[in-house]
Amino acid sequence: MKKYINPKKSDWLKILARPTQSFEAVEPVVNEVFKAVKASGDSALATYTEKYDGVILSDFEVTQKEIEEGSSKISEDLKEAIQVAKSNIEKFHAAQKTDRVEVETMPGVECWQEKRPIQKVGLYIPGGTAPLFSTILMLAIPAKLAGCDEIVLCSPPDKQAELNPAVLYTAQLCGVTRIFKVGGIQAIASMTFGTETLPKVYKIFGPGNQYVTVAKQWATKFGVAIDMPAGPSELLVVADDSANAAFVASDLLSQAEHGVDSQVVLVSTSKTLIKNVEEEIIRQVDDLPRKQIAQRAIENSRLIYVEDDETALQIINEYGPEHYIVCVENEDFYIQNTVNAGSIFIGNYTPESAGDYASGTNHTLPTNGYAKQYSGVNLDSFMKSMTFQKISKEGIQNIGRSVELMAEAEGLQAHKNAVTLRLKELKTSPLERGKSAKADRGV
Known part of the structure; x- marks a missing residue:
């Protein structure tokens, strides 16, 4: 994995680039x-x-x-x-x-x-x-x-x-x-x-x-x-000294084994944790049946050290990860302020694998930075919202004049006429004539 120590903000886009073909x-x-x-x-x-x-x-x-x-x-x-x-x-x-x-x-x-x-x-x-x-x-x-x-x-x-x-x-x-x-x-x-x-x-x-x-x-x-x-899988882990390095390494490898074009990223405020995670990855990868795939994916991956939580959060929101593990002491800060992520996993005992299989959340998620504007699959993904309206005689009289004025201002006369005809019909109906006559008599 490529390692970066306090990278300049101007280099973030290059560092966080996905290993995908154009x-x-x-x-x-x-x-x-x-x-x-x-x-x-x-x-x-x-x-x-x-x-x-x-x-x-x-x-x-x-x-x-x-x-x-x-x-x-x-x-x-x-x-x-x-x-x-x-x-x-x-x-x-x-x-x-x-x-x-x-x-x-x-x-x-x-x-x-x-x-x-x-x-x-x-x-x-x-x-x-x-x-x-x-x-x-x-x-x-x-x-x-x-x-x-x-x-x-x-x-x-x-x-x-x-x-x-x-x-x-x-x-x-x-x-x-x-x-x-x-x-x-x-x-x-x-x-x-x-x-x-x-x-x-x-x-x-x-x-x-x-x-x-x-x-x-x-x-x-x-x-x-x-x-x-939804393309090649990806994972970003933010972790500090409160995290278990073996757990973090296992999570990174769990995504790396998806495919050679997968990407995993570790952002940390602890150089010690980064060193320990590196050692754990080397130790754990040897036991994987998909070792060669994981190793090639690891080549596309990043270890990023920053000095404070605020900088780490900025990098995370810039990356917009598909899967995002928060394993830090100050977890509330990250949870409340992360705005770009597909699915979030919190704490030492919440592996991304749980969401991939059985916790209940959906694992079909936006990749390649699309978490900035897309949601993961949910029930509404399989439905469409339809709107309905029903306007009574009273209603068309209440709203009609506003519609006429707006349609006329846009130069859409047929739109205006669709309302005007209805209003005229109501004014000439027996019921409305009776109301008008009563009004004239002051009743």
């Missing part, structure tokens, strides 16, 4: 695949699945028999662990439900807001070096709670043209309606346009590598929404 380098490949899938459908999917995943497939949809066979390979202990995670995630996301908001803004003018589910959603579940069945819990559970009609899942097949058994078991457990053995750019393109086999969806969710991230953003050019730009 979109310009990735976009030509994404554009090529999108054009092919749009034009050739399943045929293009077969071509790119063979090219990128090394398998030949003619049927992409997972059958019920495959789901049952895959589920039978899962140990009872793992099934129980998944059930525990499912329960916690359901509890946390169900608590996010909100009631209808209703207001009478003025007499006779009723306005309200209701939330309705997005009917068709697509879930992308990374495979590659680590089949992330936990991501299914994070996406399918809130989709089901929201009431989405169609929940489509795409994940890349292994060399045997199969999906990981845990992926199949978790998908069925959480209510996924259709499962497909399609990965990478071609999966995002297929959910964008639809093919002979795969349905088009309205919104695509899920993390992925840089190609998947750009593909999701490319999908928005064709009217499909996405959850957020």
Whole structure:
């Protein structure tokens, strides 16, 4: 890991740069695949699945028999662990439900807001070096709670043209309606346009590598929404002498093992802690099955020493980490003043792994600094807010003149006329004529 001691503020952006390719380098490949899938459908999917995943497939949809066979390979202990995670995630996301908001803004003018589910959603579940069945819990559970009609899942097949058994078991457990053995750019393109086999969806969710991230953003050019730009995983830990160096090192390595393009950062006000964490990383990494991946990710990572909490906080908010661990004596200062982070983990006994799997919060989070403007996935991500208004005769008389004046000022005469006609009709109605006659007589 590269070490920096009291870096100048002018160097922060360079120091905190993510190890990602530019979109310009990735976009030509994404554009090529999108054009092919749009034009050739399943045929293009077969071509790119063979090219990128090394398998030949003619049927992409997972059958019920495959789901049952895959589920039978899962140990009872793992099934129980998944059930525990499912329960916690359901509890946390169900608590996010909100009631209808209703207001009478003025007499006779009723306005309200209701939330309705997005009917068709697509879930992308990374495979590659680590089949992330936990991501299914994070996406399918809130989709089901929201009431989405169609929940489509795409994940890349292994060399045997199969999906990981845990992926199949978790998908069925959480209510996924259709499962497909399609990965990478071609999966995002297929959910964008639809093919002979795969349905088009309205919104695509899920993390992925840089190609998947750009593909999701490319999908928005064709009217499909996405959850957020979620690329290679990242973690920032802020720690001082109150932190356990072994714990901090384990957290940094837990993110580093995601992929060679992952990044981990330690910001500390203690040189002693930084030294101890370095030693622990060297000690712990040797025991990891994914040692080579973790070591390459560590090369992209940073150890930053600063003299005070205020400077540390400025660096953290500038970075905007996806995952953020606060392990300091003065934790309230950081918790209250951090404004840019995806998900926050507090204290020596709150590993980021807990949020990745089973605490209940969602692990699909904004990366690459997008925590400055995006939220992580939540129940509302699978819903849209719709507003309603109902105006009575009394209401249109109360609000009408204001609308007429504003429409006229903008030069939109038809807008004004839509109100004027109604007001005139009310003035000439028998009821209004009776009221007017009474007024004239002073009644």
